[in-house]
Amino acid sequence: MPGAGTFREDFGASVVVALVALPLCVGVAVASGVPAELGIVTGVVGGLVTGWFRGSSLQVSGPAAGLTVLVYEAVSTYGLPALGVLVLAAGVLQAGMGVLRLGRWFRAISLAVVHGMLAGIGLVLIAGQLYALGGVAAPGHTLAKLGGVHDLAARADWAAVGLGAGTVALLVAWRRMPARIRIVPGALVAVVAAAAVAALLGLSVDRVRVTGVLEAVAPPAWGDFGVLASFGAVGTVVALALIASAETLFSAAAVDRMHDGPRTEYDRELIAQGVGNGVCGLLGALPMTAVIVRSAANVEAGARTRASRVMHGGWLLLFAVAVPRVLELVPLAALAGVLLHAGWKLLPARAVAALWKTHRGEAVVLVATAGAVVATNLFEGVLLGLGLAVAKAAWETSHVHLEEVWEGGELCVRVVGNASFLRLPKLLDALDALPHGKPVRLDLTGLRHLDHACLTALEGWQRRRDPLPGRGREGVG
Helix, strand or coil: CCCHHHHHHHHHHHHHHHHHHHHHHHHHHHHCCCCHHHHHHHHHHHHHCHHHCCCCCCCCEECCHHHHHHHHHHHHHHCHHHHHHHHHHHHHHHHHHHHCCCHHHHHHCCHHHHHHHHHHHHHHHHHHHHHHHHCCCCCCCHHHHHHCHHHHHHHCCHHHHHHHHHHHHHHHHHCCCCCCCCCCCHHHHHHHHHHHHHHHHCCCCCECCCCCHHHHCCCCCHHHHHHHHCHHHHHHHHHHHHHHHHHHHHHHHHHHCCCCCCCCCHHHHHHHHHHHHHHHHHCCCCCCEECHHHHHHHHHCCCCCCHHHHHHHHHHHHHHHHCHHHHHHCEHHHHHHHHHHHHHHCCCHHHHHHHHHHCHHHHHHHHHHHHHHHHCCHHHHHHHHHHHHHHHHHHHHCCEEEEEEEECCEEEEEEEEEECHHHHHHHHHHHHCCCCCCCEEEECCCEEEECHHHHHHHHHHHHHHCCCCCCCCECCC
16 A cells, blocks of 8 residues: 555655646647537546556546647537547547457557648647737638738737737747746746736737536437437547547657656557446547656656646546636636647657758658648548558569579569569569570579569560460479
8 A cells, every 4th residue: 555655755746747737738628619618527537537547657648739620620520419428439449459458459559640640630730829919810721720820920919929829938938938937837927927918008818718617518319319319420539539548648758768667558548438438428529548648747857656636636626626717717718828839749850850961861751741741631641641651562572673694594583572562663674674585494483472462463474485285383382
């Protein structure tokens, strides 16, 4: 049983994590197009429900910026009442993947695709929050938002812009403060400072609207489950489950490198996230995932056990129930500044530069994935990225070459490597360039892989080259 010293460290860490999580919960909810309280509900569930599970002892779950794009699209398409159904179904799918022990397979996803997904989310988040920063209604699609940025200056509320810009500046400066000062979370300091400035100067800017956490909870009705008959809604469920799971397990891998405690049990953590999202769905709240910002704050604040993340959920509930009206002092522009800063941190500029020097193919996959997320949506963009990663891997592993040896008056051509349809044009060009008028024998025993397309093409080439019977495919094992 944990001793008094361990409890004291966990207690202190829980307060820090709750203070980090509060503005992020509200900001993610606003960016997702849902009431601010639903973000807090998800944060509470992430602590009080998911926090009890033993999958990963120190990482903290809650609403994440990485899912705002998908949730916003889902709410815009199917309506807020359907959100709970979609999140519940995604949670059931996650728990099922954990029971089937599929958690470990998420480690096989290309890091270039993951970085590209996060970069695309960051770009979409920035494009949307620029309008929130200026107090201007945003166009519906990301490309339209990017195209309309040049008109923002003429329509922006410059008081709101000043508050948002000040929030970003304070967040950037806070990272350079001494460690003893940075114990207080920068996001909390920036939001409180913006609220204080707006109140002292009497600025007429849009603020967070709060109706109460209990009033915001809206379990899905039986009729809302009809949305699952739509193919698009099923795609959204799959996207929510896969992206939330991938972000959670990659976050777990990162958190494991930050401490010396028990390592993450991936399948158990996947079940924990599924149960948490199931509860969020039943409450009509936002989906959850493990969040690296809160998890890192938990570790850095000295947490020792999962008690810290459970208590952080209790603190969030206390804040939301005891002082809900305090949230109404927060300008939306300040939350936009917090999310702009979060979106900027998702852009992997250094990773792209490093990959371009060493693995240009990976850099291309990263950039293409990010561009696809921006141009289409999160689900289709990630699918395109995965397809590119698979195609790149297939191309790189399908090396094949010819070895020519004269045996008397006959040329023996040994095909070595992996012969797939990707290399077929090059292979046939090399065969067609062999000396004409001489007998040629193909030896395919040096192939580690030979797909049907190549086999058919090589047999056809041999028949055209030497139509005599009995001179077909030789040396094939």
